[in-house]
Amino acid sequence: MGQLALQRLPPVASLPRRPLSLPPPSSAPPSLPFATASRRPLRRGFYVARAMSSHIVGYPRIGPKRELKFALESFWDGKTGAEELQNVAANLRNSIWKHMADAGIKYIPSNTFSYYDQMLDTTAMLGAVPPRYGWESGEIGFDIYFSMARGNASVPAMEMTKWFDTNYHYIVPELGPDVKFSYASHKAVDEFKEAKALGIDTVPVLIGPMTYLLLSKPAKGVEKSFCLLSLIDKILPVYKEVLADLKSAGARWIQFDEPILVMDLDTSQLQAFSDAYSHMESSLAGLNVLIATYFADVPAEAYKTLTSLKCVTGFGFDLVRGLETIDFIKVNFPRGKLLFAGVVDGRNIWANDLSASIKTLQTLEDIVGKEKLVVSTSCSLLHTAVDLVNEIKLDKELKSWLAFAAQKVVEVNALAKAFSGAKDEGLFASNSMRQASRRSSPRVTNAAVQQNVAAIKKSDHRRSTEVSVRLEAQQKKLNLPALPTTTIGSFPQTTDLRRIRREFKAKKISEIDYVKAIKVEFEKVVKLQEELGIDVLVHGEAERNDMVEFFGEQLSGFAFTSNGWVQSYGSRCVKPPIIYGDVTRPKAMTVFWSSMAQKMTQRPMKGMLTGPVTILNWSFVRNDQPRHETCFQIALAIKDEVEDLEKAGITVIQIDEAALREGLPLRKSEQEFYLDWAVHAFRITNCNVQDTTQVHTHMCYSNFNDIIHSIINMDADVITIENSRSDEKLLSVFHEGVKYGAGIGPGVYDIHSPRIPSAEEIAERINKMLAVLDSKVLWVNPDCGLKTRKYSEVKSALSNMVAAAKLIRAQLNKS
Numbered sequence: 139m140g141q142l143a144l145q146r147l148p149p150v151a152s153l154p155r156r157p158l159s160l161p162p163p164s165s166a167p168p169s170l171p172f173a174t175a176s177r178r179p180l181r182r183g184f185y186v187a188r189a190m191s192s193h194i195v196g197y198p199r200i201g202p203k204r205e206l207k208f209a210l211e212s213f214w215d216g217k218t219g220a221e222e223l224q225n226v227a228a229n230l231r232n233s234i235w236k237h238m239a240d241a242g243i244k245y246i247p248s249n250t251f252s253y254y255d256q257m258l259d260t261t262a263m264l265g266a267v268p269p270r271y272g273w274e275s276g277e278i279g280f281d282i283y284f285s286m287a288r289g290n291a292s293v294p295a296m297e298m299t300k301w302f303d304t305n306y307h308y309i310v311p312e313l314g315p316d317v318k319f320s321y322a323s324h325k326a327v328d329e330f331k332e333a334k335a336l337g338i339d340t341v342p343v344l345i346g347p348m349t350y351l352l353l354s355k356p357a358k359g360v361e362k363s364f365c366l367l368s369l370i371d372k373i374l375p376v377y378k379e380v381l382a383d384l385k386s387a388g389a390r391w392i393q394f395d396e397p398i399l400v401m402d403l404d405t406s407q408l409q410a411f412s413d414a415y416s417h418m419e420s421s422l423a424g425l426n427v428l429i430a431t432y433f434a435d436v437p438a439e440a441y442k443t444l445t446s447l448k449c450v451t452g453f454g455f456d457l458v459r460g461l462e463t464i465d466f467i468k469v470n471f472p473r474g475k476l477l478f479a480g481v482v483d484g485r486n487i488w489a490n491d492l493s494a495s496i497k498t499l500q501t502l503e504d505i506v507g508k509e510k511l512v513v514s515t516s517c518s519l520l521h522t523a524v525d526l527v528n529e530i531k532l533d534k535e536l537k538s539w540l541a542f543a544a545q546k547v548v549e550v551n552a553l554a555k556a557f558s559g560a561k562d563e564g565l566f567a568s569n570s571m572r573q574a575s576r577r578s579s580p581r582v583t584n585a586a587v588q589q590n591v592a593a594i595k596k597s598d599h600r601r602s603t604e605v606s607v608r609l610e611a612q613q614k615k616l617n618l619p620a621l622p623t624t625t626i627g628s629f630p631q632t633t634d635l636r637r638i639r640r641e642f643k644a645k646k647i648s649e650i651d652y653v654k655a656i657k658v659e660f661e662k663v664v665k666l667q668e669e670l671g672i673d674v675l676v677h678g679e680a681e682r683n684d685m686v687e688f689f690g691e692q693l694s695g696f697a698f699t700s701n702g703w704v705q706s707y708g709s710r711c712v713k714p715p716i717i718y719g720d721v722t723r724p725k726a727m728t729v730f731w732s733s734m735a736q737k738m739t740q741r742p743m744k745g746m747l748t749g750p751v752t753i754l755n756w757s758f759v760r761n762d763q764p765r766h767e768t769c770f771q772i773a774l775a776i777k778d779e780v781e782d783l784e785k786a787g788i789t790v791i792q793i794d795e796a797a798l799r800e801g802l803p804l805r806k807s808e809q810e811f812y813l814d815w816a817v818h819a820f821r822i823t824n825c826n827v828q829d830t831t832q833v834h835t836h837m838c839y840s841n842f843n844d845i846i847h848s849i850i851n852m853d854a855d856v857i858t859i860e861n862s863r864s865d866e867k868l869l870s871v872f873h874e875g876v877k878y879g880a881g882i883g884p885g886v887y888d889i890h891s892p893r894i895p896s897a898e899e900i901a902e903r904i905n906k907m908l909a910v911l912d913s914k915v916l917w918v919n920p921d922c923g924l925k926t927r928k929y930s931e932v933k934s935a936l937s938n939m940v941a942a943a944k945l946i947r948a949q950l951n952k953s
Contacts, residue, residue, distance in 0.1 A: 190499075190511055192554040193245035193478050194238060195395075195430055195454065196343065196518025198543050199252055200705045201230050202525045210253065210709040213280075214288075220280055227251065231329065235338045237544060242551040245428075245478075247393060248333050248340035249326040250518065253280075254287045254708045257308040257353065258296075260345045261286070264376050265322035268296065268312045268357060278322045287708060289891035297355065298707060298890065300800045302397060302433050304485070304521055305714075305756055307707035311350065313369060314360035321376050327383040334388060341428065342384055346396035347373055348411045353398065362870075367410045374414060378421040385424055391451075393428045397517075399444060400434040400460070402806050408443045419449040428478060430454035432517035434804045435462040445472050452476030457498060458483045458516040464498075468505055477506045480516035482550050487522055487702070487716060487758045489541040490549045492556070492569045499557050513554040519543035522758075523702035523714075531700055536718060539576045542702070577762070584694075584720035591770045598818060599825040600853060605880045608855055609915075611829040615789060616742055620950055621904070621918050621943045622673040624883070626836050626858055627746045627792065628685075628923035629663045629678030630932060639683060656681050657734060664738045666933065671940045674742045674790055677735035679925070685748045685794065686756045690715035692727040693775055696757075707890075710926065715757045717768060723775035726782045733786050742832075745788040749835065750776050750819045755797035766815040773822040780824050784831050792834035793823055795852070796922075799842055813848040820852050832856060838885075838922045843871045846878075856881030860921045862888045862903060872910035882911060885921030886942070887935055892927070894934045900942035913950055918943040 200206045209226035212218040231251050238246045252259050262283055267273040270293045273282045287309055289295035297310040326342050333340040347370060356364040384392060399411070415422075415429075427450045436444065436455065441463065445453060455463045457480050471477060479502055481495040502511055525544040529537060541549060552565055576582070601608070642652040663678035682688040690696035696715045703711040728745060736743040750772035759768055776793065783791050798816055803809050824833045835852060838860040842849060849857065861869065861884035869884065886903045887895045900918075907916055918939060924932050 190508060190513060190554045190558045191244040192242065192551045193341075193428075193454075193512050193514040194243055194247055194519065194547060194550065195393075195432065195480070195484060195515045196247055196250035196520050197234050197238070197547075198520050198522070198524045198705065199230065199234075199250065200524070200703060200711055201226075202528055202544075203701055204703050204711055206230060206253075207703075207709040207711055214284070214709075223253075223280075227253065228332065231332065232336060235333050235336060235340065238547055239338050241547045242555070243547060245391065245512065245514075246333070246338060246340045247343045248329045249343045250520070251329065253283065255307070255309050256345060257301075257311065257350070258283070258287055259323065259325055260350050261309070261311045262323035263321070263325065263344075263380065264350075264373055265320035266311055266313060266317055267322075275320070276322070277324065289888070289893045291893060294888060294893055295891045303800055303802060303804055304433075305704070305706055305712065305797065305800060306521060308353070311354035312357035313351070313354045313366060314357040314364060315368070317357075317369070317372070319369075319372050319376050321379045324383065326380055327387050330384060330389055331387050339388075339390070341391040341393050342389055343393040343395060344377070344380065346394035346398075346429065347377060347414050348407075349396050349398040352401075352407070367407065370410055370414050371417075374417055377418060381418070381421045381425065389425065391426045391428065392422070393430055393454075395430050395432075396444075397430075397432050399431045399436050399440045400456075400804055402437065403440055405439070408439060412443050412447065415447050415449055422449045426451040428452045428454060428476075430478065431460075432456040432480065432484070433459060435460035436466070437805070438466065441466045442470075445470070445475070450475065452478050452512065454478035454480060454514055456480045456516040459485075460516075464501065467502065471506050474510075475506075476510050476512055477502060478512045478514040480514045481553065482513070482515045482546050483522075483761075484515040484517040484519050484546070485521045486761060487540050487542060488761055489539055489569065489572060490546070490553075491573050492549070492553060492566055493573075495553055496556060499553065503557075508557070511557070513550050513557070515546060515550060519546055521704060522546065523699060523704055525701075528701040529699050532697065535575065535579065535581075536697055536716075538572045539718070540716075579719075582719040582760075582762070584722065587720040587722055587771055587774075590774055591767060594770060594774065594822060599821040601821075601825055601827070601829075603829055605853060605855060608829045608832075609881065612789075612832045612855065615830045616674075616832065618673055618742075619947060620913050621916055621947050623918045623940055623943050624672060624674040624744070624858070625667075625676050625920060625936070626923045627676050627679055627744070627794070628682075628925035629666075629676070629680070630927055630929050631680075631925050632929075635659060635680055639681075656731075660731075660735050661738060664735065664743075667936075668739060668741065670933070670936050671944070672741075672936065674744060675735075675739055676744050676746060677731065679746060679923075681731050684712060685796075685923075686753050687713060687715055689727060689748050689753060689776075690717075690757065692725070693721050693723055693772070695719035695721040695771070712756065715753075717754075717757050717759050719760070721768065721771040721775055723778050727779055729779075729782050729786050732783060732788050736788060742790045743788065744834065745780075745783040745791040747776055747779060747783075747791065747793045747823075749793045749795040749798070750823060751801060751816045752795050752797040755801040766819075769815065769819045770822070773819040776823040777825070780833075781826060784827050789830065790832045790834065791824070791827070792836060793820065793854075794836045795820055796836060796838045798837060799845060802845065813845060817848050817851050820854075824854075834858065834881075836922075846871050846876055850878060850880070854880060856883065856917060858883040858917060858919045859885065861885040862921050869906060869910055878911070879915065881915045881917055883917030883919040884911075886918055886939060887920055889920045889922050889924055889927060889935075892931055894931060895938060897938040897941040897945065900939050901945050904942060904946045908946070 209223050213223040262278040271282050271285050286296050298307045301308045330342050351366045354366050429450055481498050482490050523542040526542040638655045641647045659680035660677050667675045697718055703713050706712050732745040750769050753772050754769045803812050832855045834856040835854040836858045884907055886900045
């Protein structure tokens with residue numbers, strides 16, 4: 139494809155436009171009477187004290203109906219070209235900017251759009267391309283960019299992991315002392331110019347240098363002890379070039395996202411942060427500078443360091459998850475600086491309690507002054523759904539309790555107008571009524587569920603025997619070979635399969651025909667696994683749309699959207715359920731399907747469940763009770779399902795906790811409490827099963843080394859866990875002496891890349907695992923489920939995986 143630049147576009151007016159059926163940006167559906175501000179002049183310069191202003195940290199880039207997802211996948215499949223992808227992207231960006239401008243937002247962000255990930259965009263901007271991709275110089279194009287994100291036929295992708303404690307994934311930069319940084323992507327300035335051509339003056343957003351470096355990792359072959367911050371002096375010259383370009387293009391503001399400041403940074407790291415921005419001070423001259431933090435409170439020392447910076451015009455804080463920050467602001471906020479107050483939640487879908495936010499803003503006004511206060515979102519709206527106007531199936535009452543990204547933009551400006559003396563009384567009255575409706579609705583609370591949760595807190599719910607005893611009993615029953623092979627659960631979701639589910643949901647086919655079609659898919663998946671020689675089978679999850687949504691649809695207290703999509707990574711989007719009330723399980727959810735699949739084979743067939751912590755962390759959760767209370771409710775529902783599966787003769791039950799690590803609080807002082815209740819919730823689900831029933835769990839795409847003891851405390855019989863994409867980082871914890879007596883399957887290949895590893899490569903990985911793990915407990919499996927792959931890829935990769943397992947098994951037998 140050549141080195142086609144990511145963003146070197148001709149002027150917007152000259153780009154050909156393909157119809158996208160993008161709805162015009164909306165403020166709210168009819169049931170939510172938000173007022174839309176009239177369009178006003180958008181020209182901005184240096185700060186002048188006027189009425190309170192409004193700001194958005196960032197916005198979803200996938201489109202209201204996943205337009206970017208479909209454009210990306212069409213491009214990757216070779217069905218469309220680069221120009222068509224760029225046109226879709228330009229239409230989405232323009233729609234976003236115009237929506238914010240029409241809503242009256244003053245500080246509108248640019249460069250928050252990405253074709254894959256904003257950290258990968260920063261890697262491209264800095265020219266920090268790992269050598270294996272063959273890039274040497276010039277503007278980084280789609281071929282290099284997407285190879286870093288997804289891998290290609292000859293080289294693997296870069297590691298992907300969770301962005302702080304969210305379900306968004308970023309591409310981890312690979313750095314070392316020999317990396318040559320250079321200005322290799324002009325995306326930030328190109329997007330600024332693009333918005334300016336529309337008459338919209340934006341605030342370009344960059345990932346700050348501290349956050350970028352501290353979220354990177356030493357490249358392969360670089361000592362793990364390598365200090366990433368030693369590269370600060372090498373990347374700052376590139377940042378300075380970007381700033382110079384932006385100033386030349388007419389930028390008046392710049393936003394640096396530095397969420398790393400909410401972490402527990404030591405004195406040397408905070409000093410490096412201060413030095414970095416002092417070093418850029420001359421380049422920042424002529425710009426208003428905003429440093430945005432989010433996702434938690436900023437610790438006291440970090441707050442002091444941040445607010446001491448002289449070159450900064452304004453500071454942004456998350457005042458939804460970071461309420462303690464207000465105490466620091468009360469004690470000391472620098473005179474003459476702007477406070478960007480993140481009072482509108484960027485990570486959930488509940489309508490803002492406007493009256494409560496006004497009280498918070500009044501508190502801040504008394505401290506910093508009205509003219510220094512800017513109403514903002516708590517973080518980027520990337521983590522919430524796009525537009526509630528597309529939800530035509532939600533019932534009126536529930537819909538009235540919600541606000542997606544498009545509505546949150548209007549909430550931000552409504553608060554700013556109200557605080558400046560232009561309060562929309564009708565809007566505020568409606569908001570108060572809707573808040574009261576939610577508090578008093580009988581559909582929210584179930585007294586019996588509340589009593590059951592109170593009762594379970596009196597036990598720690600451990601199984602009655604040690605894992606070593608259980609494994610012996612399970613082996614006698616299952617008779618598995620050494621290095622047993624399995625997969626994680628899902629098999630490819632084909633177009634035909636999705637069509638069948640869609641037609642059944644729309645009542646275009648009968649339940650009998652639907653079950654027949656799913657049974658055929660099960661038979662295909664079972665036959666394939668038996669032919670490949672896999673030892674413990676899965677049914678492939680053909681009946682499931684999503685590992686959380688499938689269960690939520692069958693539990694009380696959950697609601698579902700039609701277009702409430704949120705980006706997880708690249709083109710992968712999820713549609714989180716909404717947990718609005720107490721949770722119960724009215725009837726069995728998976729027993730029918732698992733029993734059907736088990737009858738198709740003599741080999742063990744895993745019953746596949748999603749664990750309570752993952753269901754919680756991958757949902758939009760009610761904010762009117764502690765999260766652990768909701769999690770325990772879900773755990774009791776899953777416990778009932780586990781016991782029903784066992785009664786039905788399912789001897790291996792997998793309870794996925796893929797998202798346990800991502801819910802870990804960012805501050806160490808809060809982590810022990812979370813891990814205690816999260817691990818407890820998992821143990822509740824399987825505390826009553828027999829010793830001969832083997833309980834599996836699965837975790838993926840996070841750094842697990844720091845919670846390994848909590849993972850052991852989950853007391854699962856077997857855990858399968860992501861390992862290969864993170865360059866086998868997991869194995870280091872066993873090198874360091876941690877003993878793991880249960881079964882464990884570190885992933886032997888990365889399923890998020892189309893690349894197919896050879897049997898020799900997988901065998902080499904297995905041998906590395908055997909250097910630190912006993913062959914009696916080691917399992918062989920992919921990193922994660924196979925849902926996003928094609929059958930041609932799956933067959934080849936699994937064939938190689940089984941061949942590698944058999945090769946090593948034979949070598950073990952000889953020795």
